[in-house]
Amino acid sequence: xRFSPVGLIFLGMLLLFSCRKEKASWNSAxxxxxxxxxxxxxxxxxxxILSVDPSHFYxxxxxxxxxxxxxxxxxxxxxxxxxxxYAISASLNIGPGMSFVNNVKDHYFDxxxxxxxxxxxxxxxxxxEVQNPIETGTIFTVELPGVTQNNQAIQRTxxxxxxxxxxxxxxxxxxxxSGYFIxxxxxxxxxxxLLQSKMTVQTDPNGGSVYINNQDSMKFIxxxxxxxxxxxxxxxxxxxxxxxxxxxxxxxxxxxxGQLDLPYTDIEFSIRNSIKVGARATLTxxxxxxxxxxxSVDMNHAQIGIPFNIEPASGSxxxxxxxxxxxxFTSANSNIEGFVENLGGEQRLGYKIELNPWGNVSGxxxxxxxxxxxxxxxxxxxxxxxxxTNLTIQDTFALDLKQDQDKSHILSGLLKLRVSNxxxxxxxxxxxxxxxxxxxxxxxxxxxxxxxxxxGMDTYNALQMAKSELNFNLSESTLGHxxxxxxxxxxxxxxxxxxxxxxxxxxxxxxxxxxxxxxxSSFQLENRF
Amino acid sequence: xxxxxxxxxxxxWGLPVSSQTWLPLQYDTLPLQQEFIATGYGDYHSNALPxxxxxxxxxxxxxxxxxxxxxxxxxxxxxxxxxxxxxxxxYRNYRGKLFxxxxxxxxxxxxxxxxxxxxxxxxxxxxxxxxNESYLGQTxxxxxxxxxxxxxxxxxxxxxxxxxxxxxxxxxxxxxxxxKGRIHEGELRQAEDASDIALSVDGDFTYxxxxxxxxxxxxxxxxxxxxxxxxxxxxxAYIQVMxxxxxxxxxxxxxxxxxxxxxxxxxxxxxxQLTGDRSVFSADFSVLxxxxxxxxxxxxxxxxxxxxxxxxxxxxxxxxxxxxxxxIRLYPTLPSxxxxxxxxxxxxxxxxxxxxxxxxxxxxxxxxxxYASLQAQSWTFGIGTEDAIGAVSRSGLGKxxxxxxxxxx
Numbered sequence: 001x002r003f004s005p006v007g008l009i010f011l012g013m014l015l016l017f018s019c020r021k022e023k024a025s026w027n028s029a030x031x032x033x034x035x036x037x038x039x040x041x042x043x044x045x046x047x048x049i050l051s052v053d054p055s056h057f058y059x060x061x062x063x064x065x066x067x068x069x070x071x072x073x074x075x076x077x078x079x080x081x082x083x084x085x086y087a088i089s090a091s092l093n094i095g096p097g098m099s100f101v102n103n104v105k106d107h108y109f110d111x112x113x114x115x116x117x118x119x120x121x122x123x124x125x126x127x128x129e130v131q132n133p134i135e136t137g138t139i140f141t142v143e144l145p146g147v148t149q150n151n152q153a154i155q156r157t158x159x160x161x162x163x164x165x166x167x168x169x170x171x172x173x174x175x176x177x178s179g180y181f182i183x184x185x186x187x188x189x190x191x192x193x194l195l196q197s198k199m200t201v202q203t204d205p206n207g208g209s210v211y212i213n214n215q216d217s218m219k220f221i222x223x224x225x226x227x228x229x230x231x232x233x234x235x236x237x238x239x240x241x242x243x244x245x246x247x248x249x250x251x252x253x254x255x256x257x258g259q260l261d262l263p264y265t266d267i268e269f270s271i272r273n274s275i276k277v278g279a280r281a282t283l284t285x286x287x288x289x290x291x292x293x294x295x296s297v298d299m300n301h302a303q304i305g306i307p308f309n310i311e312p313a314s315g316s317x318x319x320x321x322x323x324x325x326x327x328x329f330t331s332a333n334s335n336i337e338g339f340v341e342n343l344g345g346e347q348r349l350g351y352k353i354e355l356n357p358w359g360n361v362s363g364x365x366x367x368x369x370x371x372x373x374x375x376x377x378x379x380x381x382x383x384x385x386x387x388x389t390n391l392t393i394q395d396t397f398a399l400d401l402k403q404d405q406d407k408s409h410i411l412s413g414l415l416k417l418r419v420s421n422x423x424x425x426x427x428x429x430x431x432x433x434x435x436x437x438x439x440x441x442x443x444x445x446x447x448x449x450x451x452x453x454x455x456g457m458d459t460y461n462a463l464q465m466a467k468s469e470l471n472f473n474l475s476e477s478t479l480g481h482x483x484x485x486x487x488x489x490x491x492x493x494x495x496x497x498x499x500x501x502x503x504x505x506x507x508x509x510x511x512x513x514x515x516x517x518x519x520x521s522s523f524q525l526e527n528r529f
Numbered sequence: 530x531x532x533x534x535x536x537x538x539x540x541x542w543g544l545p546v547s548s549q550t551w552l553p554l555q556y557d558t559l560p561l562q563q564e565f566i567a568t569g570y571g572d573y574h575s576n577a578l579p580x581x582x583x584x585x586x587x588x589x590x591x592x593x594x595x596x597x598x599x600x601x602x603x604x605x606x607x608x609x610x611x612x613x614x615x616x617x618x619x620y621r622n623y624r625g626k627l628f629x630x631x632x633x634x635x636x637x638x639x640x641x642x643x644x645x646x647x648x649x650x651x652x653x654x655x656x657x658x659x660x661n662e663s664y665l666g667q668t669x670x671x672x673x674x675x676x677x678x679x680x681x682x683x684x685x686x687x688x689x690x691x692x693x694x695x696x697x698x699x700x701x702x703x704x705x706x707x708x709k710g711r712i713h714e715g716e717l718r719q720a721e722d723a724s725d726i727a728l729s730v731d732g733d734f735t736y737x738x739x740x741x742x743x744x745x746x747x748x749x750x751x752x753x754x755x756x757x758x759x760x761x762x763x764x765x766a767y768i769q770v771m772x773x774x775x776x777x778x779x780x781x782x783x784x785x786x787x788x789x790x791x792x793x794x795x796x797x798x799x800x801x802q803l804t805g806d807r808s809v810f811s812a813d814f815s816v817l818x819x820x821x822x823x824x825x826x827x828x829x830x831x832x833x834x835x836x837x838x839x840x841x842x843x844x845x846x847x848x849x850x851x852x853x854x855x856x857i858r859l860y861p862t863l864p865s866x867x868x869x870x871x872x873x874x875x876x877x878x879x880x881x882x883x884x885x886x887x888x889x890x891x892x893x894x895x896x897x898x899x900y901a902s903l904q905a906q907s908w909t910f911g912i913g914t915e916d917a918i919g920a921v922s923r924s925g926l927g928k929x930x931x932x933x934x935x936x937x938x
Contacts, residue, residue, distance in 0.1 A: 024590060026597065027594075520722075
């Protein structure tokens with residue numbers, strides 16, 4: 001084979017330039033701030049449960065409704081369809097403007113054990129429809145004598161067109177019932193769950209005479225829908241409400257180890273009744289469940305599992321007086337400290353409330369008003385003080401950092417955490433890198449801790465403040481497999497050391513305490529393209 | 530973008546062509562029947578980037594700290610980099626009568642081009658190659674940084690004067706890829722402990738954001754006029770005035786533009802920005818909106834990166850051994866100054882031309898070039914470089930290679 005000189009030159013150039021075996025690369029050093037923020041107690045807990053005592057230390061004041069029961073949710077009038085028909089007994093020839101129906105009737109509501117005599121509708125609607133089967137126009141007057149507003153009963157007049165039994169003349173109307181009272185005692189005034197209706201029918205004064213017989217049935221239809229009550233009187237029946245509620249406290253679920261020593265504390269449960277009905281209540285269970293340690297602590301107290309009576313409220317609309325029953329859990333009468341120090345993130349509360357446990361002892365005068373409630377409220381009051389011994393809080397975050405070694409990537413780095421701390425807490429921070437199978441891939445430690453303010457040499461707004469810098473080294477080895485990391489567990493081990501002995505001590509959180517955090521990064525970047 | 534560029538570079542340099550318009554061009558005034566010319570040209574130059582750095586940037590390899598340090602020592606207040614790679618084929622037919630005119634033949638040509646340039650500050654170099662840690666507690670000046678690049682192909686048809694070899698051609702141009710950006714005013718300020726960064730920037734960047742063969746279509750003119758003048762000792766010399774790829778393209782494929790004129794202050798995110806539905810990681814978070822960067826996509830017209838050149842060329846029929854050549858070249862769309870060149874051509878044998886040239890390359894440096902041209906019957910082959918020092922030295926500031934193959938018959 002022979003090559004010309006020109007061909008050889010071109011072939012050489014082709015070989016020279018057509019093989020770029022590697023990418024251009026160089027290293028550069030970068031520093032970038034990542035997080036800058038200040039944490040105080042408002043970041044960790046709701047404002048409403050914190051207050052400051054006269055000594056300018058925080059205290060916890062928990063005031064929380066556990067149960068807020070309105071009888072309007074239980075005593076209700078279901079959607080109801082009332083049909084009233086009237087047919088004359090014999091055949092008649094009826095002239096214009098002649099009344100030929102005047103019919104009164106009671107309609108029964110099936111409210112099971114509830115016997116309502118009077119109620120007020122807070123919302124709902126009624127639809128009235130009349131049907132005329134005779135061959136002249138008619139004037140229907142429909143009245144609901146027991147449904148009143150400002151002492152005026154509902155009365156509606158309808159001009160119904162002529163019709164036949166097969167195709168009656170129809171007309172309808174819809175009415176908002178909000179604010180209407182309903183008298184459910186019926187025609188004789190002593191019944192319950194009875195709605196009275198009245199219908200009169202007159203032929204059109206301008207029409208002709210018609211012949212009607214006993215097959216012609218005048219009809220009106222009433223539909224009551226979405227009726228909600230805000231007042232009711234009667235006998236509300238033997239209603240039992242029971243439940244077991246699990247209250248989750250997410251923060252406590254992140255505590256995985258260590259000890260917490262709380263000062264003397266107490267918790268008060270108050271049961272308030274502004275419904276005029278007697279009841280019997282039982283606190284069936286109260287447990288603190290720690291899912292990390294699988295430890296469950298039941299509250300031991302003389303009242304747990306023992307029924308107690310709740311007296312009915314007294315008074316009326318504007319003079320309603322609630323009754324109250326209190327159960328106090330203290331260190332003296334219960335195991336409340338052990339209960340709280342179990343640090344369970346799940347609080348289980350079981351209760352049972354039975355209305356009218358003794359039957360209709362009020363003679364049908366049970367009542368609830370728009371502001372009537374049966375409430376269980378929890379109050380706790382304690383100084384925000386604790387002694388922490390290696391109390392371990394950890395949380396897990398998903399992490400999705402992809403590094404392609406064939407592209408620009410971080411070779412190594414350093415996370416620098418600078419903290420100015422006015423809390424009397426000392427913290428050790430560790431990062432655990434896990435793969436998708438939750439296998440530990442790496443542990444990143446800082447040789448130093450977040451120093452407690454008790455060791456601080458600085459002050460800020462009269463608060464003792466300790467400054468510390470934590471460095472977390474991200475080695476080439478760690479970053480080499482960072483793409484395989486699926487989760488990072490951040491673990492903080494907290495202690496409350498005594499500055500002289502180093503032993504854990506009870507500490508108080510001073511008013512305005514904060515932790516200023518600056519997290520920065522310094523890393524070597526390998527640029528490749 | 531860079532991948533495309535490298536691919537293009539390799540393709541061009543792999544082709545058996547090359548030339549430059551002012552080195553080994555011998556003007557043949559003899560009547561010809563037909564002529565075929567394949568040219569190719571590859572050149573990159575800077576006024577501050579040594580070859581051992583640009584070589585690794587272009588051809589791969591690790592740029593170690595020693596290379597970076599030496600390069601940093603050469604940086605000036607304003608630094609420039611230029612790149613021109615192209616290949617072109619041209620067929621000239623002198624036998625035909627264009628539109629029945631005896632004086633004019635015709636030509637067809639086709640070529641592919643990649644042209645780019647950049648200007649940058651010393652601080653911009655330091656930021657890219659060293660990172661921001663070198664500038665903690667300092668202010669980094671990025672003002673005046675600009676970059677432009679265009680890759681395009683053309684096919685054209687034209688007329689050539691049979692006697693003077695002056696020609697004019699109209700080309701249809703396809704723009705494959707282009708980008709252009711500029712920081713009019715830019716400044717990065719950093720705290721000593723890297724806890725705080727402030728960036729002021731007034732700039733824009735426009736690019737073809739869709740990867741496809743054709744993003745724009747346009748028209749470009751090639752003009753080549755050979756003007757005889759009376760030279761020393763009453764001899765005739767020839768001045769060439771030429772313009773190449775002067776034209777425009779309509780970017781029907783659309784271009785994406787970003788512009789910004791803002792000052793940013795960043796000292797780290799707070800926790801609310803890192804968590805919750807409105808965090809910077811949430812799906813509805815827009816980096817562009819939060820930084821106030823205006824984004825626009827649309828079709829637009831762009832100027833093609835052609836050039837204009839005027840100068841004395843070598844006369845192939847000259848009877849003496851020595852000839853001079855000189856001239857000036859201007860790239861109107863690139864961030865460079867006009868190029869000035871001059872040189873001497875020596876023909877020791879009838880079939881051999883060699884030459885030496887000097888050039889102010891428009892980027893702020895002076896380079897020395899050389900070439901050789903061989904003739905064998907109907908064939909002429911030329912090879913040259915505009916930067917002889919850069920061809921052999923790692924500390925040179927660029928490389929250049931041009932090849933030319935001509936067949937007349």
